[in-house]
């Protein structure tokens with residue numbers, strides 16, 4: 272299903288021409304297709320319709336209230352990694368019993384907040400965190416529902432910065448350690464063991480690391496059952512990759528088939544934490560050309576979106592397709608598409624073939640729906656972009672462009688005289 276496509280020579284998001292959004296909302300702006308968001312969520316969720324499961328969208332990929340609210344209305348929950356994300360999730364109307372909480376560095380304040388909200392479960396990443404959560408739950412006179420995040424030591428064969436399931440990564444507890452930690456958890460008065468969790472990395476384009484991880488988890492689950500510890504939930508994390516360029520990631524149905532096959536005979540509720548696969552290709556970053564510039568060795572296209580708006584190319588060397596919002600029959604040229612930020616690492620594309628562009632032309636940076644806006648910053652005191660949700664022939668500004676006033680909010684000049 273293609274909700275971003277050309278009609279005549281104009282690029283549309285559903286039935287709204289992007290040229291109109293560039294004119295009316297301005298640039299840079301993130302633009303999301305409602306139909307695509309809904310379709311991706313539904314396809315993923317339906318792939319597991321035959322078994323008890325909960326799809327907890329990993330909201331660090333995209334955390335706008337309107338988007339979370341949509342997934343909530345489709346029966347989804349969220350995977351959170353901070354108190355701020357818990358706040359957003361609740362503001363978006365996500366029921367607490369559909370929230371799981373991951374992350375290696377939960378603070379006392381965050382733990383208390385999540386306990387008081389009565390979330391579904393904490394995915395615990397270390398022994399000290401287990402003790403801390405037990406202590407806080409005791410203090411509040413409740414029992415915390417927990418799973419331990421197991422690090423299965425499999426290589427997800429993805430970018431090292433987004434690999435999480437290797438021994439050398441900071442995430443989770445290794446399988447041997449996990450048995451001891453479960454033993455310990457069982458002795459603790461204020462925690463209730465709900466299950467097992469793992470998440471091995473992001474942008475996986477091959478199914479085998481998922482299967483390898485699952486096989487190792489199954490061994491663990493059987494040993495837990497032998498110890499008399501029931502596993503009600505098995506949280507398999509996220510990580511399914513998407514097409515940015517030439518990748519060929521498994522379809523959610525292939526992923527589901529492979530997983531369900533490995534799970535035969537096991538009766539627990541599955542939890543998934545997909546992020547990128549749901550939102551990545553449901554959003555783009557709309558930007559405008561400010562200048563073109565030739566140097567001795569390169570041609571540059573300078574646009575009004577920079578690494579503060581979309582950091583993935585600078586951070587991971589990621590590829591994002593760039594399309595003209597209005598097609599032209601101008602000659603192709605090879606350019607670096609760069610932003611206005613004062614860093615040489617500020618680029619959206621390098622050595623890219625693009626039809627010649629002129630100042631004022633708009634460009635669409637595709638596949639920017641995941642880890643786009645959520646990773647954006649105010650570097651160089653640039654107000655963060657607006658976010659727009661398109662549904663059919665309507666559009667909604669779901670986050671206003673920041674103002675200069677927003678930039679200094681909370682700052683204070685003390686009287687130092």
Ligand SMILES: *Cc1c(COP(=O)(O)O)cnc(C)c1O
Pocket residue numbers: 329331332350373374470472473474508509510511544545546547548641
């Ligand atoms: C980031 C993250 C996810 C989502 O990863 P995707 O690759 O976007 O699907 C899921 N679970 C945890 C614990 C994460 O940190």
